Amino acid sequence: MARASVATSSTSVCQKTSSVPSGNCRCFAGDMARPLIILDRDGVVNHDSPLYVRSAEAWTPIDGAIEAIATMCRAGYDVVIATNQAGVAKGLIPVAELDQMHRKLEALVDAAGGQIARIYDCRHHPDHGCGCRKPQPGMLLKACLDFDQRPEAVCFVGDALTDMVAAARAGCQPVLVLTGKGQATQALAEFDPTIPVLGSLAEVPGWLARRGDATQRCPDIRTDGLRSCTPPPAPQ
Ligand SMILES: [Mg+2]
Numbered sequence: 001m002a003r004a005s006v007a008t009s010s011t012s013v014c015q016k017t018s019s020v021p022s023g024n025c026r027c028f029a030g031d032m033a034r035p036l037i038i039l040d041r042d043g044v045v046n047h048d049s050p051l052y053v054r055s056a057e058a059w060t061p062i063d064g065a066i067e068a069i070a071t072m073c074r075a076g077y078d079v080v081i082a083t084n085q086a087g088v089a090k091g092l093i094p095v096a097e098l099d100q101m102h103r104k105l106e107a108l109v110d111a112a113g114g115q116i117a118r119i120y121d122c123r124h125h126p127d128h129g130c131g132c133r134k135p136q137p138g139m140l141l142k143a144c145l146d147f148d149q150r151p152e153a154v155c156f157v158g159d160a161l162t163d164m165v166a167a168a169r170a171g172c173q174p175v176l177v178l179t180g181k182g183q184a185t186q187a188l189a190e191f192d193p194t195i196p197v198l199g200s201l202a203e204v205p206g207w208l209a210r211r212g213d214a215t216q217r218c219p220d221i222r223t224d225g226l227r228s229c230t231p232p233p234a235p236q
């Protein structure tokens with residue numbers, strides 16, 4: 001459906017800046033708009049590593065994560081990933097290997113009967129100062145724009161404080177999972193205790209269903225907030 005081709009579904013938003021809509025509303029999808037959920041990758045979908053997940057072989061899903069993604073797809077969600085991958089800029093993760101990880105993720109989700117609609121990854125070095133590396137909200141805002149969703153109608157599931165901050169800056173609903181860095185994040189003094197906390201991604205589909213469909217089409221998508229997100233410079 002909204003999925004890009006295999007060759008392009010994993011895109012660095014910084015390499016693919018798009019113009020901000022000029023009108024007040026970009027809601028072309030009308031009643032056809034599907035709800036969107038954005039997931040962090042490392043520590044949410046797959047096991048994280050303090051030394052970076054550097055190869056497709058080392059990329060292993062957390063129990064129940066793939067099935068959870070498929071369940072959300074069946075429930076009508078477009079499921080996208082927003083992941084910081086500074087290991088690319090640091091020379092620790094070859095781009096081809098990152099692509100292989102994402103092909104592996106997509107294949108596993110496909111086999112479970114779901115589909116990853118898009119993968120947003122920031123490959124910049126933390127010193128780059130780009131607008132897409134979380135806790136900056138660039139990837140989340142881009143996803144909301146691409147999928148015609150108002151940010152406040154979209155949940156972003158992450159395990160790190162930077163994920164929670166990115167969600168808040170984008171105007172999305174943050175959700176913490178306790179996998180990956182989640183337990184340490186929950187223990188931080190800076191962690192907002194009003195943020196929903198779930199054990200793992202496996203619990204998210206049920207939580208969404210209990211919460212009720214928060215999907216709202218975008219009659220008044222927040223172009224002000226989107227405009228404030230300056231497209232980051234293209235990497236050299
Ligand atoms: Mg993470």
Ligand SMILES: [Zn+2]
Nearest residue numbers: 122124130132
């Ligand atoms: Zn970036």
